[in-house]
Amino acid sequence: MKAFDHVYSTDPRTNYLQELAGKLQVPVINNGIQLPAAIGNGFVKELIIEEGFFVRYYYFTLNHDLKFRWVTDSDRNEAMFKLLLDMELTNSGDDAEFIDQVSMDRSAILYTTDFDRTVLIKKGQQVSRLVLMFSKNWLEENYSEASEKIITTVNLLVQQNKPTFIAENMDEGQYLFAKELVTEMKQDHFPLIHVKTKSLILINSFLNRVVCRSSNDVNFTHCLHHNEIKKVEDRIKEYLDKPLPNLQVLAAEFNMSPATLQRHFKMVYGKSIYHYYLEKKLELGKTMIAAKSKSISEIAYTLGYNRINSFSKAFKKQYGVLPSDMSIYRASL
Template sequence: MHKLLTAYQKLRGASTQPDAAIFFKELARIFNTDPVNNTISLPVNEGSGIIKLTDTNNGLHVMAWDLQVNGVRQFKKLPLRPATGRFFTIIASLSPKHFQVRKKEGTVLPDMIFMAGEHPLFYTFLPGHKIKALVINISAEWVFREFRDADPDLLFQAHDLFYDKKPLLFTEEASFTMHHSLGDMQDLMSRERIDPFYARTKTLSILHDIFRRLLTIQSHDNKESNIQLHAKMLAVEKILDEYLDKNLPSIKEIAKQVALSESTLKRNFKKVYGISIYEFYLRKKMQLARHLLDQQPISVKEVAYMLGYEKTSNFITMFKKHYDFSPGALRKKFSLD
């Protein structure tokens, strides 16, 4: 939590309200017009309708699209967000058959898109129908300020998304609840006077649904990852068992056998077993040695040889380090019994 408060304090001291009018003006230029009072009215030769920008709260910018184009319009990149600052962006198409978003030249993305960072998206406007869409930009400061009293898991999720160097693109068909909230937001933006509190409440509801969904997906992915990790660690343990009577291969060679990097293997092995690979190997080796000395009528020298020790003294030293008594003492106890 201290990390989150520190991040919030830094953001409070930074400029988190970039000039939204700049990127809105760039958008107007695409439609060959100029914005008036944060509203783009499409020229007759382009179509009809408006795009309206509202800074409903410090750090919360909402663009509402309610228009119809005369012909097919395609753009490789639309200026849908400020060029500076850290922002989440939600793109919601309320008429997905006529306002389509693609990643590069791929298939059409679902009607709800959530982004952290920049992504090369392609936008298509199709004629013959009213196009309704929302583009919501939410600054880091706004999220940390409004989510301070929220579930800590959601707050940490927001923090990790903002400060992860990798951009995030999450797409999904909007749930019934989210679709309802988006529709309400669209209706709100069409009014002459906008209630900032209502916009805040609806945005929080939408973000809450998205963060919850991301947490669920992350939890499922982690579960799948843990299952795969456990299987690899069992494979490593099997390899160690095969070398109890001889010298252990290098960690690099073991990592290669289980298709992991050396550092990943060492880190995750310790995470699962609590000790290093070599410590685990020696423990199993000494457990086998004790079993042999306790159950078989063989000498300490023979056991050392069976476990791959060239010098019996080295075996005795290692055995005493693990059990605080010598293998000879155990051997003597077996003889007396």
């Protein structure tokens, strides 16, 4: 798999497009670059609207999988924010947390750029991503009358090493409005005032929805579908003594795509659904071993393992000892 590394300098607002153009060995024309045919088809455009606020638009497909990595600059003092709106990206392939995948099902996601992140883009995926990027100073100057909740949100977002994702679904009206904006940005020439006006309206709409939230909703584990993900966890616990349904079945039960379910589950619990399920299953097995009410083979069967060797292997991988050695292990502690 090919990869491009992007290291944010002290001013990512002016260096990103030039860096990308240099790596791809293409010129910057009309505030954008065209992808070389060897890599794919499409373009990346960037417009500086005003000091501290600019718009970036990605529209392309790739000939092969590409992994983009961004590494933060610890010396950069001013906090920067990104509001991402995915317009028509089709998911394909494995699922992962937000920073490992690029499909967000028409959601708008606000996050800080003060953490290292990776985006995997699959071969043949149609990427149409609108990014509104702005500084903390710009946000405060332009939303000085905003409620204390927005300021609280901003303060949460800028805490180093604790990246917060604030996600909202775009309703049909917002989605169509964003489509109008990207349609203009696909043109070689367009009125800058149109882009600026539409961008400000989209940001205002997003922040207004954040204001309407309960204060408890703004935290480091918040993500789209948070309440549904809690229900998924409860459902998973019902299967600790039997095989877990496949991801497609589980996703359909909660009216999500498999990728959305997996991605947001990992955002909340820090691991994939299967690894969470296995961890809880083995945790239950450990508790049953400690209770000494059943033999190891009975416990393995109770937990849905057809072979005791499979249970023993998984148990040792998780805890470092075989189930049969647990009593010896506890005695040595």
